[in-house]
Amino acid sequence: MAKTNIVARTGNEAMAEAMRQINPDVVAAYPITPATEIVQIFAGYVADGLVDTEFVPVESEHSAMSACIGASAAGGRCMTGTSSQGLALMAEMLYIAAGLRLPIVLADVNRALSSPINIHCDHSDTMMVRDAGWIQIFSENAQEAYDNMVQAVKIAEHAKLPVVVTTDGFIISHGMERIEIIDDAEVKRFVGEYKPENYLLNLDKPITVGALDLQDYYFEHKRQEVEAMKKASAVILEVAGEFSSKFGRSYGLFEKYKLDDADCAIVAMGSTAGTAKVVVDGLRKKGLKAGLLKLRVFRPFPKEEIADVLKNLKAIAVMDRSDSMNAQEGPLCLEVKAAMFDASAKKILLNYIYGLGGREIKLEEIEGIYNDLFEAIKGHAKDKVVYLGVRE
Amino acid sequence: MKELTEIRWHGRGGQGAKTAALLFADAALAQGLYVQAFPEYGPERMGAPVASFDRISSKPILLHSGVINPDIVIVLDPTLIDTVDVKEGIPDGGTIIINTEKSPADIKKELGISGSIKIYTVDASRISKETIGREIPNTPMLGALIKATGILDFNGMVEDTKKKLEKKFKSKPEVIEGNIKAIERAYKEVKS
Numbered sequence: 001m002a003k004t005n006i007v008a009r010t011g012n013e014a015m016a017e018a019m020r021q022i023n024p025d026v027v028a029a030y031p032i033t034p035a036t037e038i039v040q041i042f043a044g045y046v047a048d049g050l051v052d053t054e055f056v057p058v059e060s061e062h063s064a065m066s067a068c069i070g071a072s073a074a075g076g077r078c079m080t081g082t083s084s085q086g087l088a089l090m091a092e093m094l095y096i097a098a099g100l101r102l103p104i105v106l107a108d109v110n111r112a113l114s115s116p117i118n119i120h121c122d123h124s125d126t127m128m129v130r131d132a133g134w135i136q137i138f139s140e141n142a143q144e145a146y147d148n149m150v151q152a153v154k155i156a157e158h159a160k161l162p163v164v165v166t167t168d169g170f171i172i173s174h175g176m177e178r179i180e181i182i183d184d185a186e187v188k189r190f191v192g193e194y195k196p197e198n199y200l201l202n203l204d205k206p207i208t209v210g211a212l213d214l215q216d217y218y219f220e221h222k223r224q225e226v227e228a229m230k231k232a233s234a235v236i237l238e239v240a241g242e243f244s245s246k247f248g249r250s251y252g253l254f255e256k257y258k259l260d261d262a263d264c265a266i267v268a269m270g271s272t273a274g275t276a277k278v279v280v281d282g283l284r285k286k287g288l289k290a291g292l293l294k295l296r297v298f299r300p301f302p303k304e305e306i307a308d309v310l311k312n313l314k315a316i317a318v319m320d321r322s323d324s325m326n327a328q329e330g331p332l333c334l335e336v337k338a339a340m341f342d343a344s345a346k347k348i349l350l351n352y353i354y355g356l357g358g359r360e361i362k363l364e365e366i367e368g369i370y371n372d373l374f375e376a377i378k379g380h381a382k383d384k385v386v387y388l389g390v391r392e
Numbered sequence: 393m394k395e396l397t398e399i400r401w402h403g404r405g406g407q408g409a410k411t412a413a414l415l416f417a418d419a420a421l422a423q424g425l426y427v428q429a430f431p432e433y434g435p436e437r438m439g440a441p442v443a444s445f446d447r448i449s450s451k452p453i454l455l456h457s458g459v460i461n462p463d464i465v466i467v468l469d470p471t472l473i474d475t476v477d478v479k480e481g482i483p484d485g486g487t488i489i490i491n492t493e494k495s496p497a498d499i500k501k502e503l504g505i506s507g508s509i510k511i512y513t514v515d516a517s518r519i520s521k522e523t524i525g526r527e528i529p530n531t532p533m534l535g536a537l538i539k540a541t542g543i544l545d546f547n548g549m550v551e552d553t554k555k556k557l558e559k560k561f562k563s564k565p566e567v568i569e570g571n572i573k574a575i576e577r578a579y580k581e582v583k584s
């Protein structure tokens with residue numbers, strides 16, 4: 001097994017550390033709370049000569065993504081980091097990065113979107129760009145944030161799609177935890193050298209990037225893009241397999257926690273999944289069969305796999321840390337429900353919108369969800385959509 | 393040791409409540425424990441009441457909600473007890489350690505504590521002035537914390553803190569020496 005160092009790091013420090021070890025060709029970024037430190041720490045590495053990266057301090061996030069797109073099209077390995085309004089400002093360019101099939105890696109520290117102005121965690125920013133054509137990987141803690149960044153480079157380059165790796169703002173980005181850092185040389189060996197197939201600076205094989213693509217070919221190119229997204233699941237699993245065999249930590253498209261024999265389960269993403277595991281352990285001690293499905297990969301959405309692991313449950317609660325403003329349900333719930341439609345016409349599937357703008361999510365509240373599920377199994381009617389912890 | 397120990401630090405912006413929580417977590421990590429350290433993020437500014445938190449465990453810590461019922465509360469500024477409810481959420485048997493020149497009995501009366509909450513006091517402001525030359529009460533409180541709770545090995549913590557400070561204050565050896573002296577004195581002088 002590869003050599004590792006045990007250190008205490010915040011989520012932001014862990015992500016910046018991964019970027020230092022990856023040593024990308026270009027980082028273009030604009031600082032925004034709570035992702036500022038990632039860029040700030042990395043700029044320090046550049047100034048200290050610890051990386052060979054061309055660092056481009058741009059005037060906005062739109063420019064940051066534009067610079068990454070240009071550099072990536074030229075043939076470079078490119079990374080950036082942002083949050084919330086920054087990701088919103090990038091939105092136009094995110095679609096372009098994906099459409100051009102550029103393997104850019106973006107660290108997004110999840111933060112609420114204005115208005116009202118709020119700097120704290122929820123998943124609205126990532127969810128806003130969920131259909132932009134980026135692979136989306138959520139992290140439970142600082143360790144996963146680090147491991148996901150290392151894997152993301154490889155996933156992006158093999159899937160030929162950009163990847164966003166997220167952490168929960170402040171909860172993970174600014175919380176210091178015990179993590180294992182892989183040896184520099186091992187990370188470099190793992191990510192390897194980037195050898196793009198087609199790139200602008202290849203004078204032997206000139207190409208056009210960003211050409212007009214009207215009625216005759218646009219549709220075919222978008223069809224290829226979604227095919228790449230479908231095939232990305234296999235790439236993600238392959239990279240996870242290699243990561244696990246080299247470094248010992250296992251990853252999949254999702255994690256099942258005491259799920260196989262459970263009567264009911266919560267589906268959640270990000271740091272709340274860790275807190276929910278503590279609740280599951282407590283309920284299991286009382287003899288209640290509670291479980292958890294922690295989704296790691298939101299894009300591509302692992303439809304069949306999720307429908308399969310949830311099919312035997314009597315009741316499911318989906319926790320959404322963002323709302324779709326569709327007057328219906330949260331985005332994760334809709335995806336889970338759509339995935340399960342064929343298999344589960346009569347399944348109890350409740351939705352809990354929680355934690356918007358950094359509202360604290362307590363152990364007791366998660367336990368309350370499981371109580372609702374167990375009562376629903378006994379036949380007591382429960383609200384289909386619950387706004388958890390909101391004052392009404 | 394309990395499976396999970398939770399600590400809340402109260403201070404004023406600029407007094408080093410966050411740094412103390414990070415230093416303590418680092419020292420616990422060096423002793424093979426699992427740790428979390430995080431500040432409370434609000435509209436922080438110099439002099440305003442702030443809080444930070446530690447979780448220390450012999451097992452991986454999965455919990456990522458806020459600390460509601462801390463086993464240990466540390467107060468870096470004695471004037472905070474007039475404005476902040478420093479005993480909020482502390483269970484019976486919990487511990488409060490306060491930087492003050494007053495005695496534990498006086499503080500107990502002031503806070504209206506009658507149950508089994510243990511009170512420790514240490515004049516960390518005076519200690520830091522005499523050892524570091526400035527009023528920086530956060531590092532001496534690390535010494536008081538370990539004496540009061542026995543939560544970490546004292547010598548190990550001193551060694552680890554020294555290493556951390558050496559990185560931060562390479563060109564100022566007097567700062568490192570002053571901080572270590574402050575920790576050692578608070579360890580000896582904390583009263584119950």
